[in-house]
Amino acid sequence: MARLCEICHREKAVLKRPKTLQSICRPCFYQVFETEIHHTITKNRLFQPGDRVAIGASGGKDSTVLAYVLKTLNERYQYGLHLFLLSIDEGITGYRDDSLETVKRNQLQYDLPLKIVSYEELYAWTMDAIVREVGLKNNCTFCGVFRRQALDRGAMLLGATHIVTGHNADDIAETVLMNLLRGDVARLQRCTEIATPGEDGCVPRSKPFKYTYEKEIVMYAYFKKLDYFSTECIYSPNAYRGYARAFLKDLESIRPSSIIDIIHSGEAFQVRRGVKMPTQGFCSRCGYISSNPLCKACVLLEGLNRGLPKLGVSRAGLQQLDPQLGPAADPNSPPTTAAKEYPSSSDPSAAAAVRTGKSLDW
Numbered sequence: 498m499a500r501l502c503e504i505c506h507r508e509k510a511v512l513k514r515p516k517t518l519q520s521i522c523r524p525c526f527y528q529v530f531e532t533e534i535h536h537t538i539t540k541n542r543l544f545q546p547g548d549r550v551a552i553g554a555s556g557g558k559d560s561t562v563l564a565y566v567l568k569t570l571n572e573r574y575q576y577g578l579h580l581f582l583l584s585i586d587e588g589i590t591g592y593r594d595d596s597l598e599t600v601k602r603n604q605l606q607y608d609l610p611l612k613i614v615s616y617e618e619l620y621a622w623t624m625d626a627i628v629r630e631v632g633l634k635n636n637c638t639f640c641g642v643f644r645r646q647a648l649d650r651g652a653m654l655l656g657a658t659h660i661v662t663g664h665n666a667d668d669i670a671e672t673v674l675m676n677l678l679r680g681d682v683a684r685l686q687r688c689t690e691i692a693t694p695g696e697d698g699c700v701p702r703s704k705p706f707k708y709t710y711e712k713e714i715v716m717y718a719y720f721k722k723l724d725y726f727s728t729e730c731i732y733s734p735n736a737y738r739g740y741a742r743a744f745l746k747d748l749e750s751i752r753p754s755s756i757i758d759i760i761h762s763g764e765a766f767q768v769r770r771g772v773k774m775p776t777q778g779f780c781s782r783c784g785y786i787s788s789n790p791l792c793k794a795c796v797l798l799e800g801l802n803r804g805l806p807k808l809g810v811s812r813a814g815l816q817q818l819d820p821q822l823g824p825a826a827d828p829n830s831p832p833t834t835a836a837k838e839y840p841s842s843s844d845p846s847a848a849a850a851v852r853t854g855k856s857l858d859w
């Protein structure tokens with residue numbers, strides 16, 4: 498006899514839920530998946546009625562499901578949000594141009610306004626051009642730093658009061674592991690935050706999928722037949738995060754709760770009093786939030802525009818560009834005590850972080 502759904506006890510079970518290993522039916526899966534996200538949103542008070550929310554839309558599974566679910570929940574529970582799709586075109590031929598076609602279809606499918614902002618218009622550089630200059634090894638540093646700012650700038654153009662991204666529970670657990678492995682206590686403390694406030698010229702951001710498992714996002718997209726783009730970035734070697742990901746997948750196969758457990762460990766982590774932390778200020782050139790006199794994007798751009806792209810990612814180069822930065826750690830070696838105690842957005846440990854394709858804060 499066919500097994501019955503462990504939730505409703507009426508329908509036939511057609512899937513095993515990755516998060517809990519329960520055998521359940523499709524309608525119950527949709528119900529628990531969507532309701533958990535709704536609870537995450539309401540419990541953490543992510544939005545206010547009337548908010549103009551820019552959904553960081555890459556065309557990939559996470560942000561596509563995020564757009565679909567947010568639209569569904571906004572209508573079902575009357576959040577009163579104005580939703581927009583915001584895409585950053587990094588200028589990666591054969592990758593982003595194709596994924597943007599998916600976002601353009603999503604715009605029609607979900608009836609949401611779309612804004613596309615490109616690196617070329619913001620920085621006068623595409624990632625294709627940057628990779629020609631710097632090669633494959635360090636290019637993710639540029640892409641990660643530029644994207645963070647580009648999302649803010651695009652959101653401001655939309656008059657958005659909030660940005661959401663599709664970072665999921667697996668992404669966050671990986672980031673906790675990576676910050677732990679690097680001894681980066683400042684990021685370890687903040688990388689599990691579900692939301693960052695909109696201070697100092699940044700638009701508030703949040704991650705409604707903080708507790709949502711990647712496998713469930715893929716399952717949801719599959720059953721709902723959502724239209725998404727599934728190719729990996731052609732420039733992303735993703736080495737360091739790849740190891741953390743493989744380790745996490747192994748742990749998950751033995752104990753599915755490992756993902757949430759690691760996030761909980763990160764949430765409980767507190768830096769002891771007296772440990773020096775970076776002080777937040779503003780970039781003297783572009784005014785963007787920075788804990789150094791020049792923000793990371795300006796440092797990287799300066800290197801590119803001087804024809805010395807490695808300046809922004811090497812230790813000697815950073816000091817040459819901005820002597821006030823002081824001694825900094827080599828991104829390829831373990832953090833020194835100073836790097837551990839003074840991690841900052843423009844030290845090379847940040848470069849090492851984003852070299853993996855995802856920021857270690859996000």
Ligand SMILES: Nc1ncnc2c1ncn2[C@@H]1O[C@H](COP(=O)(O)OP(=O)(O)OP(=O)(O)O)[C@@H](O)[C@H]1O
Pocket residue numbers: 552553554555556557558559560561583584585586587644661662663664668854855
């Ligand atoms: N080019 C982009 N434009 C807009 N938002 C982006 C872009 N790239 C990434 N994001 C946002 O950052 C989140 C995490 O991006 P990441 O590159 O880690 O991709 P991912 O985990 O594969 O997510 P996705 O499946 O949505 O591509 C995405 O879910 C999306 O919200």
